[in-house]
Amino acid sequence: MALNSRHIRGALAFHESSNRHRLVHAIGQDVYEYELTSDNLNATTVDPSGWTATVVEAGSGTSEFDANNTAGRVGTITAAADENDGAQYQLLGENFELTSDQDIYAGVELQINDVDQTDILFGICITDTTLLGGMTDGVYFESLDGAATISTVTEKDSSETQNDSAGTLVDATDKVLELYFDGTASAVYFYIDGTLVNTHTANIPDDESLTLSLAFLTGEATANTCNVKWLRAIQIGR
Secondary structure (H helix, E strand, O other): OOEEEEEEOOEEEEEEOOOOOOEEEEEOOOEEEEEOOHHHHOOOOOOOOOEEEEEEOOOEOOOEEEEOOOOOOOEEEEOOEOOOOEEEEEEOOOOEEOOOOEEEEEEEEEEEOOHHHEEEEEEEEOOOOOHHHHOOOEEEEEEOOOOOEEEEEEEEOOEEEEEEEEEEOOOOOOEEEEEEEEOOOOEEEEEEOOEEEEEEOOOOOOOOEEEEEEEEEEOOOOOOEEEEEEEEEEEEEO
16 A cells, blocks of 8 residues: 555645545544554453443354454454344544544445345444444444445434445455545545545534444344454544
């Protein structure tokens, strides 16, 4: 990956040369940055350190997020073996605000073993125990059981702007999901595998503090899995 750098709101930000919105690091006084690693995932427990976990385990087995030492993987979410078993994870502290004085990047690369028998959500959302189906505020990607298509969503006070069929998940295939909020433009840019798929300017939750969020549920009585290759978020601004 070739990198370039530029200044964003007084901070020095490093981004992929082919995509100015794919931030990988930033340096400055008004920078908040998080990167999931095997260390902070914490292999000694079934839930990652520093995250709030909401777990459903009606079927056999456990729903857990474990470190993965396979090359190209940082962790694996495994759902217990009943429909709608699984877990959601939200970074402790609602440190993200989608306001005019912020730029925010969030991205993940993941791989699901059975894409049309699982639910997945990734983005920056309000703290909630029911991200899939009950959330009121967030910007996120979503793919629901029964289909492999990916939707992009901005949601404020339960009012959504949603674009369906922005992309398609494929069994056992890496997929990169990224969003970038530009506070000056008041717009959220959604990327799949490095390609801009949607730009949202409506229903951006600018009156709530949000946090990095990831949810994964199985849609059948099978312990389906989601491998995470990398996950990070960067906020620049006061």
